[in-house]
Each structure stands twice: as C-alpha cells, then as structure tokens.
Amino acid sequence: MVGQQRQLQRLRSVILHLFVFGFALIMIYPLAWMLSSSLKDNSEIFINAHQLLPSHFNFNNYINGFKGFAGTSFIVFFKNSLIITLFSVIGTVISSTMVAYGFARIRFRGSRFWFACMMLTMMLPSEVLTIPQYIFFQKIDWINTFLPLIVPSFFGGAFFIFLIIQFLRGIPKELDESATIDGCGRYRIFMQILVPLLVPPIITVSIFKFYWTWDDFFSPLLYLNSPKLATVSLAIKNMSDPTAQTDWGAMFAMSVLSLLPIVAVFIAFQKYIVEGISTTGLKG
Template sequence: MQPKNLKRLIYHVIVGGFAILLLYPVFWLVMSSFKLSERIFVTADQLIPDPFVFSNYAQGWEGFGDYGFGTFITNTAIFVVLVLIGHLISCSLIAFGFARLNFAGRNFWFAIMIMTLMLPYEVVMIPQYIIFAQLEWLNSLKPLVVPAYFGHPFFIFLLVQFIRTIPRELDEAAIIDGSNIFGIYYRIILPLIVPALATTAIFTFYWTWDNLLGPVLYLNSPSKYTVSMALNMFLSNETVSNWGAMFAMSVVSLVPVFIIFFIFQRYVVEGISTSGLKG
C-alpha cells in the first residue's frame, strides 16, 4: 500500500472511530426507547432490546390529560418560527448598521453588544421576569418571542463579520443607481449573506427547540407547554418515572433536528467559515 493511501486509511479509521463514539449515546437512546421502562437501566449495557416493544411511543404520544404530544410539538413549532423570524430580521438589520453605517459611538456600542455575550442568562433572568410580570405577559409566548425582535449578540457578530467581506464598491454602485440605504440592505446585502442567514436560522432553531428554562419560567398552562417541558413531565419525584415514554418522545423530538441539520449542513459550514475571513 502506498504511503498516501495508508495515511488516508488511517485518517478515515480515526474519524470513523470518533464518529461512532459521538453517535453512541444517540444510538443508545433510540434502542432504549424500545425497551420496557423498568428494564432500561437494568440492561443499560445491552443495546438490543429484549423484548422489543413499541408501546412506549404510543404512551408518549398520548401526552398528559387532554393534551397529546402533538400539541406540544405544535406549540414548539410556533415558538421556533416566531423567534426565527425575529432573529433573521433584527440581527440582519443591526449587523448591516454596524458594518456599513457610520454613526457616533459605533465602535463603543458594538463593544457593549459584544460584552453582553459574556453575561450568563441567570444574571438577567430575574430583572426580565419582573419586567414581563409588570407587563402582564406571563403565561404567554410574548416574553420568549418579543426579545428576539431586538437582536441576538452572537448572530449580530456573525453577520457583521460576513457583511464586512462584501466589497463596499457594490454599495457605491447601488447609490449611483439611485438606491437608498434600505435599498442597499434589501437588494445588495441580503442576497449575499444567505449562507450566514442560514447559519443564524439553523442555530436559532436548535437553541429554541431545546430551550427549557425560558418556557419553564413563563408558561404555566399545559396547553402552552413546549416539547422540552413535556419531556420533563415524564419524570416524577413522587411516582414511578416513565422513562420508556420519555426516551421514545425524545427520539421523536430529535427527528426535526436531524432533518434540518442534514438539509442545511452545507450552509452551516459555509456561513461560519466565511464569517471569519475578515475582521
């Protein structure tokens, strides 16, 4: 075997080994969802279920009380779409302002925005809760959705870096043709930052779909619960936890995540790599 082919073989073996190592928990979750609840942890070292049962999926899909698991998926989908629209609109506009417009204190406000990335959510959690309680927004999606329309520092920074790679000559040509600032944003910038917008959309989807702390803080009615809250309800400190149903619905909740990733993974790589070309 030639040295070049040997190196390629070693590379693929190492990468394949890491892939198996990383995917093993997911595979264990899927296999455990077909086990009897009382045998999941007793036979944790046994991947193949014995016996092989499907009742966990039926029990999990029934949900709780009058609300099936489909209701929680619908609530989460609405939540994700509203936050996604807010992030795409607000973050792209703010990033365009920082990257293309000259205004007093631009660097200062950009630095302040970046500094907010270092603030843990626990620092602002209580002040935000007090504000939303005074606005009487509790037990609704407003506290979870409205902040998304004021930008997210991580995505703003990502989009700013991407926009800075776009030549300013395109803006000048648009101005010569009679375009205004919003025309440059809509006709020039937006079409060219699609990979970065796709990256923003994908990460927003992941973080919002898995969000548990926010819905737990602001949602009280079971009819408004999200998938993450519904999964948490399968666990109980007073009675026996239904691990089988929880694992089964965890697998169901992972399906949209995997679909989105495999469809748009090219945009994730392109958006992140291109955003770092120019500071």
C-alpha cells in the first residue's frame, strides 16, 4: 500500500510538472516568435511564421532599428522612456509613502471620509478622466512635454497608497510612541524609523510603477506630438507605416530590446515583489 501511494504521488507530480511545462511553453511562445522574427528577413517573417528558427540570422534588423525614424535614433526614445519612468517612480514612491503614513498613523478630522474618497478613485475608469485632464494640461500649456506624464505621479496613486497602508498597519504603534518619548517628531519617526521598515512595499510599488509607465502607450500618444519626444512604445508603433513598406524585422528587433529593462528589473527584484505583496496581504 505504501509503495502504491508513493507511485501515485510520483505520477501526480509528473503530470503536474508536464502540465506546468506545457502551459509555460504556451505563454513563452509569443516572445520566442518575436525574438525569432527579429532575426529574419522581412520576406521570411510572415511566409515562414510557423518556423521559430530563421533560415539565416539577420542581425542587420537591430542596426536598422537603432536608426529609428524621422531622423531620430532609437537611443533617444529609450532615453525619453527612461526619464519619464524614473521620475514617475520617484514621484509615486515619495507621495504614496507620505500619504499612506498620514492615513495610517495620523488621526485628523475627516480621515475616514478622505480615505473612502481615495479608494473610490480606484473604481473610476481612466477613460473618464482623459478629456478633463487633456483640457487642463492644454490650458496650462503642458502638451508636447513630459510634464503630463511625470507630474501626476507626485500626487500618489490609490492602489500604491493602500498597499503601503496595509503594511504600516502591521507595524506596532509602540515604535512611534517610544520615539516620541525620546523626543522624535513626526518627520524623524517617518524618515528614520518607518521608512527603513517599508523597504519591501516601497520596492513593490517601484517595480509595478516601472512596469506600467514603461509599457504605457496611450498617454504618450495623447500628450507627445514631436517625434523627438516619443517613448519606446510610441516609437515602435510609429515604425509601422501603412502608407509605405514597413521594416518588420527592425520593428520586432526594437520590440525585443524594449523588453530587456522589464526582464532585468523582474529578475533582480522578483523576491521583493512576492515579499511585498505577501506581507501587505497578511498584516493589518
């Protein structure tokens, strides 16, 4: 009986691993196809689309892709995306952490009402805010600049604020009281005691904000009109010209390179993503 149970457990384990492996192949196939297409000639990409291995490797696609379009190198587009993403991450982390500290640790009149208002903003579709925001930014002459893509990040995000609040609620308030007795004000309590303890959720917030900003296509399309200000996602779309022959190989090559920062960030900080989400879910 014991031997049969062990065999059944091994069989279940083998079936489970085969299922996971097959599912992983399905998920990774589009990425493998894109990588393969970035090394094919344009004539081969769609004719032999079912073949992952190109008949010969064409690395000129990456050289042609870096040339960009409209006289602007693709390095400029990477620089634009990096500037917008880094400043957006910094603004989101600073503002969301400060607002979360206010809601979690400071009792003020109407705190529950404002917290409810903040949570309600998570239910608003982004499409509802598009036209009012565009009109506002147009009135203050921010169109065709990076400001509409960066400045709103310095006013926090409801999802990120809630995530940090949940973590703060798991930190004993006795730490604040002990620091107050020792003569610390709210600023020192926040910066020297709580912020070092908030490293897991802060890194989680940074990673999610990095992903969402780097991959954003709609906002740059809406606010950026000059080709020299285009982000990576917008530049890749502009490489596809319906009125002329599109260099699909170069387009796929730049698509592959655009994924490298995301993959690098995920590999470097994946343990913090799990730690940040699990601790915010368990505490409080």
